[in-house]
Amino acid sequence: EDQVTQSPEALRLQEGESSSLNCSYTVSGLRGLFWYRQDPGKGPEFLFTLYSAGEEKEKERLKATLTKKESFLHITAPKPEDSATYLCAVQAWGGSQGNLIFGKGTKLSVKP
Amino acid sequence: NAGVTQTPKFQVLKTGQSMTLQCAQDMNHNSMYWYRQDPGMGLRLIYYSASEGTTDKGEVPNGYNVSRLNKREFSLRLESAAPSQTSVYFCASSEANKGDEKLFFGSGTQLSVL
Numbered sequence: 001e002d003q004v005t006q007s008p009e010a011l012r013l014q015e016g017e018s019s020s021l022n023c024s025y026t027v028s029g030l031r032g033l034f035w036y037r038q039d040p041g042k043g044p045e046f047l048f049t050l051y052s053a054g055e056e057k058e059k060e061r062l063k064a065t066l067t068k069k070e071s072f073l074h075i076t077a078p079k080p081e082d083s084a085t086y087l088c089a090v091q092a093w094g095g096s097q098g099n100l101i102f103g104k105g106t107k108l109s110v111k112p
Numbered sequence: 113n114a115g116v117t118q119t120p121k122f123q124v125l126k127t128g129q130s131m132t133l134q135c136a137q138d139m140n141h142n143s144m145y146w147y148r149q150d151p152g153m154g155l156r157l158i159y160y161s162a163s164e165g166t167t168d169k170g171e172v173p174n175g176y177n178v179s180r181l182n183k184r185e186f187s188l189r190l191e192s193a194a195p196s197q198t199s200v201y202f203c204a205s206s207e208a209n210k211g212d213e214k215l216f217f218g219s220g221t222q223l224s225v226l
Binding site: 041089102 | 160
């Protein structure tokens with residue numbers, strides 16, 4: 001069964017304190033792994049797509065990496081505006097279109 | 113730049129009542145989706161429409177129906193609402209022409225069924 005597990009469930013950081021969020025996945029064949037950001041009361045906002053092990057993508061203070069079993073979202077010198085819930089999702093080959101398997105998310109709080 | 117627009121934002125229903133959630137996108141995307149998000153669970157796909165005129169079931173379709181009215185609009189209908197359908201509902205769209213699902217989400221509808 002395809003599944004995605006994110007850890008930790010919640011993470012509190014001080015402004016400037018770098019850390020990483022983890023997304024472990026089990027999927028029959030990975031077509032793509034996605035990271036989204038979700039602010040309270042809003043829909044998820046796309047951040048990155050990763051397709052193969054070893055791939056990395058960056059956007060401002062965020063860097064996503066991918067191995068054959070997990071993905072990390074590294075946050076460097078975070079700011080309070082980075083506070084949000086970060087969602088990881090996988091798409092499997094052969095799965096129905098749009099049927100991303102989402103994790104439960106990591107709620108990140110960055111204190112000034 | 114509106115993106116994906118959902119209405120209503122909030123709704124309270126009594127068990128057995130019906131309602132339709134509306135969704136429209138202005139990005140000329142071919143594919144549209146309905147997800148639900150429950151506390152302690154990941155987003156789950158209810159129905160999707162790969163292109164105008166087609167719809168297919170997702171992971172949790174029971175109790176719902178959909179209509180792809182045109183390329184822009186995709187509605188979700190609850191014929192007889194149940195408390196188990198209390199959730200936040202998100203509509204999304206994607207180009208889906210490269211095979212990857214970069215989804216653009218609306219801001220959601222918070223539905224309570226009493």
